[in-house]
Amino acid sequence: xxxxxxxxQREIRVPAGSLLIHEGQASTRVYTMLDGWAYRxxxxxxxxxxxxxxxxxxxxxxxxxxLIGNAWHGVRTLxxxxxxxxxxxxxxxxxxxxSTLSNDACVLIAHECSALEEQLLSLGxxxxxxxxxxxxxxxxxxxxxxQVDRGASGVFFPATQQDIADTLGLSxxxxxxxxxxxxxxxxxxxxxxRLTIEDIGALSRVANLYSDxxxxxxxxx
Amino acid sequence: xxxxxxxxQREIRVPAGSLLIHEGQASTRVYTMLDGWAYRxxxxxxxxxxxxxxxxxxxxxxxxxxLIGNAWHGVRTLxxxxxxxxxxxxxxxxxxxxSTLSNDACVLIAHECSALEEQLLSLGxxxxxxxxxxxxxxxxxxxxxxQVDRGASGVFFPATQQDIADTLGLSxxxxxxxxxxxxxxxxxxxxxxRLTIEDIGALSRVANLYSDxxxxxxxxx
DNA sequence: CGAAATGTTGACTATATTCAAGGCAAGTGG
DNA sequence: CCACTTGCCTTGAATATAGTCAACATTTCG
Numbered sequence: 001x002x003x004x005x006x007x008x009q010r011e012i013r014v015p016a017g018s019l020l021i022h023e024g025q026a027s028t029r030v031y032t033m034l035d036g037w038a039y040r041x042x043x044x045x046x047x048x049x050x051x052x053x054x055x056x057x058x059x060x061x062x063x064x065x066x067l068i069g070n071a072w073h074g075v076r077t078l079x080x081x082x083x084x085x086x087x088x089x090x091x092x093x094x095x096x097x098x099s100t101l102s103n104d105a106c107v108l109i110a111h112e113c114s115a116l117e118e119q120l121l122s123l124g125x126x127x128x129x130x131x132x133x134x135x136x137x138x139x140x141x142x143x144x145x146x147q148v149d150r151g152a153s154g155v156f157f158p159a160t161q162q163d164i165a166d167t168l169g170l171s172x173x174x175x176x177x178x179x180x181x182x183x184x185x186x187x188x189x190x191x192x193x194r195l196t197i198e199d200i201g202a203l204s205r206v207a208n209l210y211s212d213x214x215x216x217x218x219x220x221x
Numbered sequence: 222x223x224x225x226x227x228x229x230q231r232e233i234r235v236p237a238g239s240l241l242i243h244e245g246q247a248s249t250r251v252y253t254m255l256d257g258w259a260y261r262x263x264x265x266x267x268x269x270x271x272x273x274x275x276x277x278x279x280x281x282x283x284x285x286x287x288l289i290g291n292a293w294h295g296v297r298t299l300x301x302x303x304x305x306x307x308x309x310x311x312x313x314x315x316x317x318x319x320s321t322l323s324n325d326a327c328v329l330i331a332h333e334c335s336a337l338e339e340q341l342l343s344l345g346x347x348x349x350x351x352x353x354x355x356x357x358x359x360x361x362x363x364x365x366x367x368q369v370d371r372g373a374s375g376v377f378f379p380a381t382q383q384d385i386a387d388t389l390g391l392s393x394x395x396x397x398x399x400x401x402x403x404x405x406x407x408x409x410x411x412x413x414x415r416l417t418i419e420d421i422g423a424l425s426r427v428a429n430l431y432s433d434x435x436x437x438x439x440x441x442x
Numbered sequence: 443c444g445a446a447a448t449g450t451t452g453a454c455t456a457t458a459t460t461c462a463a464g465g466c467a468a469g470t471g472g
Numbered sequence: 473c474c475a476c477t478t479g480c481c482t483t484g485a486a487t488a489t490a491g492t493c494a495a496c497a498t499t500t501c502g
Contacts, residue, residue, distance in 0.1 A: 099323075118263075124387075192499080393481095394459070
């Protein structure tokens with residue numbers, strides 16, 4: 001912890017819609033999100049965009065860029081957000097600084113891999129309805145875990161339907177129709193950035209999630 | 222290196238089609254593949270299978286399982302294969318053992334993340350034709366890098382069309398038709414596990430890859 | 443209040459899946 | 473050596489799923 005505090009350069013506050021990291025950028029900084037929402041994405045030459053995952057408070061940003069040199073995804077904020085800024089030494093020299101720190105970083109990246117795999121399962125094998133259900137469920141769990149009421153009053157989820165479409169590899173129109181259908185089927189709703197789920201069980205059955213709902217424990221940086 | 226040799230428990234040789242790691246297994250061992258082909262996968266409750274990526278010589282297997290406790294993918298061999306077996310201390314205590322080792326492990330996992338992201342881009346945004354092209358191209362590059370002739374004579378790629386279909390999130394039939402079409406368009410071919418590419422440029426243009434073709438340098442374990 | 447962004451719906455089209463049938467190649471046992 | 477099986481590849485036809493286009497409603501924000 002003392003080591004962490006020493007490496008911390010400062011906190012930054014950025015407005016909604018900011019490009020925190022460019023695609024292909026070789027970043028010398030690593031961030032952890034303290035507050036707000038963002039997403040990681042890649043864009044194809046023809047302009048189509050794939051959102052890889054959403055970034056919430058506590059998540060790591062820029063690890064790949066620091067470790068690989070330049071990574072091929074960008075990061076953009078969905079809301080105003082605050083980040084804690086570290087130098088890349090946090091990762092590249094972690095083992096020299098603190099053995100637990102270094103190990104924690106590895107574990108966090110491994111968790112990120114695991115989340116990407118679940119998403120891959122969605123895009124490859126799930127129907128549109130299942131994809132939407134899986135995304136809402138996973139997002140709900142993550143956001144709810146950050147709230148004191150554990151999501152009893154619903155959670156804030158600031159993605160537009162276009163964002164969700166780009167996450168799930170579906171068209172905007174089809175995403176819209178599928179969300180309305182899911183809403184009818186399981187009484188979950190996402191209106192005005194507020195996600196509420198009446199019957200988690202019903203949604204889970206539709207989603208066909210791979211991992212069980214066990215709360216994930218992971219280190220904090 | 223001395224540390225590595227000390228951690229190495231033994232080498233194992235497994236036949237084609239073996240399940241090296243079960244889905245959901247909490248493994249205490251970590252492997253690096255020395256020779257052969259394998260793939261990582263997850264299965265849905267309804268039986269549909271998503272192949273996450275292919276494992277070639279030099280690749281790490283089981284890092285997630287060792288770091289997270291239990292990870293949700295399995296690993297199965299496509300050919301007879303040999304692995305180098307390490308205890309999980311390789312990862313969990315890496316920083317105490319050697320600072321470069323610990324950092325290298327992080328970098329390898331970060332590369333894996335990056336590869337998953339490219340695959341996510343395929344499943345989410347690319348057409349069937351583009352997906353096949355991207356997979357063949359990436360696989361060709363990886364396999365060619367392991368050969369002395371750099372793939373001049375083609376490379377060995379032991380996946381069946383069903384495997385490829387499960388990798389790309391397509392049906393077997395559509396995969397077949399698309400591969401035939403791609404073969405006509407770019408004069409690449411995959412017959413009897415032998416992948417040859419006449420015109421890399423043509424294939425690249427179809428594939429619309431995100432990352433450029435720069436050879437990837439990464440640490441070896 | 444008005445403009446711009448986001449959400450909603452229907453009709454039509456394209457892409458991919460499913461079903462079904464047959465082909466080829468490698469391996470097995472008589 | 474040859475029939476026979478088995479696994480994998482190939483193709484066409486019918487169907488389902490998702491994408492595109494277009495119009496309009498609603499919300500958000502300046």
